[in-house]
Amino acid sequence: MKPDVKPILPREVPENYRLGVDGWSFPKGKLMEKLADGTRKLLTLDISISPDSFVEAVNTGNLKGLQDRVNHFYNQICPNNCTGCFEKGDIKHNLLSWEEVKKVLNEARGLGLESVKFLGPGEIFTNPNLFGILDYFQENKIKIGIFTKGETLGDDKLSRRYQQMSSEELTRKVCNYDVTRILIDCRTFDARKTNMLVHSLSGDYSRARNHAIELLVENGMNSDLFCQRMSLQTNPVTLENIGDVLEIFIWGVERNMPVCVTPTMVSGKGRNFVSETKGSEFQKELIGLYSDIYVHLIKRGIMNLNQLEQEGVSSYAGIMPCNQLSCGMYIRKDGVVQCCPGNDGEPFTLFEDVRKKNLREIWTQSKNYALGPLFNNRCVKDGYSIPVQLYDEVLANVKKELKKL
Numbered sequence: 237m238k239p240d241v242k243p244i245l246p247r248e249v250p251e252n253y254r255l256g257v258d259g260w261s262f263p264k265g266k267l268m269e270k271l272a273d274g275t276r277k278l279l280t281l282d283i284s285i286s287p288d289s290f291v292e293a294v295n296t297g298n299l300k301g302l303q304d305r306v307n308h309f310y311n312q313i314c315p316n317n318c319t320g321c322f323e324k325g326d327i328k329h330n331l332l333s334w335e336e337v338k339k340v341l342n343e344a345r346g347l348g349l350e351s352v353k354f355l356g357p358g359e360i361f362t363n364p365n366l367f368g369i370l371d372y373f374q375e376n377k378i379k380i381g382i383f384t385k386g387e388t389l390g391d392d393k394l395s396r397r398y399q400q401m402s403s404e405e406l407t408r409k410v411c412n413y414d415v416t417r418i419l420i421d422c423r424t425f426d427a428r429k430t431n432m433l434v435h436s437l438s439g440d441y442s443r444a445r446n447h448a449i450e451l452l453v454e455n456g457m458n459s460d461l462f463c464q465r466m467s468l469q470t471n472p473v474t475l476e477n478i479g480d481v482l483e484i485f486i487w488g489v490e491r492n493m494p495v496c497v498t499p500t501m502v503s504g505k506g507r508n509f510v511s512e513t514k515g516s517e518f519q520k521e522l523i524g525l526y527s528d529i530y531v532h533l534i535k536r537g538i539m540n541l542n543q544l545e546q547e548g549v550s551s552y553a554g555i556m557p558c559n560q561l562s563c564g565m566y567i568r569k570d571g572v573v574q575c576c577p578g579n580d581g582e583p584f585t586l587f588e589d590v591r592k593k594n595l596r597e598i599w600t601q602s603k604n605y606a607l608g609p610l611f612n613n614r615c616v617k618d619g620y621s622i623p624v625q626l627y628d629e630v631l632a633n634v635k636k637e638l639k640k641l
């Protein structure tokens with residue numbers, strides 16, 4: 237069952253049209269920008285914001301018991317219980333409070349920060365301080381991409397429970413902040429499968445998710461061809477949903493919604509899915525999926541082969557390549573600074589605790605900064621959940637397929 241949303245992409249695709257959520261990746265010129273002292277800008281951060289009551293509950297007690305308290309209190313802040321939840325990874329230090337996160341963000345503003353992505357823990361729409369948080373981003377003109385399962389936005393009972401208003405009102409209020417970007421989970425349109433992926437509180441997650449997508453569209457989140465404010469997240473792509481992803485991608489394209497396609501994170505419980513991605517069956521299907529996506533985009537007039545050759549295949553199939561590493565960092569809920577959320581292995585840790593050093597030093601001494609202004613930084617999951625040969629094989633497949641036309 238699909239959401240009831242009409243296609244809006246014109247038959248003749250406008251010049252310079254691109255698929256990519258505004259504020260997620262940056263154009264080449266932007267990546268080159270420097271501060272007055274010559275420091276390359278830190279344009280984006282991935283961040284975790286824990287609700288105050290969770291911070292208090294987890295931080296009360298000795299350090300040894302931190303992980304147990306995170307696990308114990310987690311179901312109070314997240315209505316879902318996804319098997320691949322990357323946020324349920326190791327925790328090393330006390331959780332950052334919202335005040336501490338703001339301190340980091342204020343430092344980052346001085347380094348040129350333009351956007352963040354909220355990753356958890358849990359759903360921001362269940363946080364009692366939701367509007368205090370959004371006010372901060374609006375006042376400081378920082379775009380905030382919000383990863384969400386969408387259930388609270390699309391179900392009246394839940395929106396009233398967590399934000400004391402109808403789901404229509406909640407979605408309208410959230411969309412009225414012009415800094416918000418909504419990154420909504422959509423791993424399959426199959427209702428039965430959808431409901432198996434999330435431990436729903438509404439009793440019918442598939443219905444709530446579809447309604448949330450419809451409400452976002454009613455509020456204009458997909459209406460501007462040159463400023464895409466919502467996207468569909470098919471990740472993690474696994475053997476379970478890989479057969480459904482191309483349909484979602486094409487559906488999203490026609491509705492000006494970039495669809496994010498990528499295999500599992502190599503972080504937290506996402507690591508449980510990595511072994512599956514090593515199998516030849518999955519790798520073959522994944523390379524086939526990426527190839528089909530690019531062939532479709534070229535046939536539809538959204539990309540051309542020359543552009544693909546210049547930019548290289550994106551780790552997010554078909555949409556703006558990732559440059560998160562070359563212009564950003566990830567601040568975990570316990571203050572650990574990582575290259576990005578995609579891999580929590582030791583080589584991808586940039587600094588132990590953001591509270592212990594100023595952000596400028598962490599940024600300028602990081603391996604992300606050393607990458608320079610790379611437009612396509614490929615991915616920290618390469619060789620883990622993304623097969624290393626994917627980039628070359630996809631390009632070769634696309635060329636071969638186009639020759640047949």
Ligand code: SF4
Pocket residue numbers: 314315316317318320321322323324356357358359385
């Ligand atoms: S992945 Fe997100 S929605 Fe699922 S359990 Fe983790 S925090 Fe909650």
Ligand code: SF4
Pocket residue numbers: 551552558559560561576577578579613614615616617
């Ligand atoms: S490097 Fe990979 S995991 Fe990290 S932000 Fe980019 S696409 Fe995501």
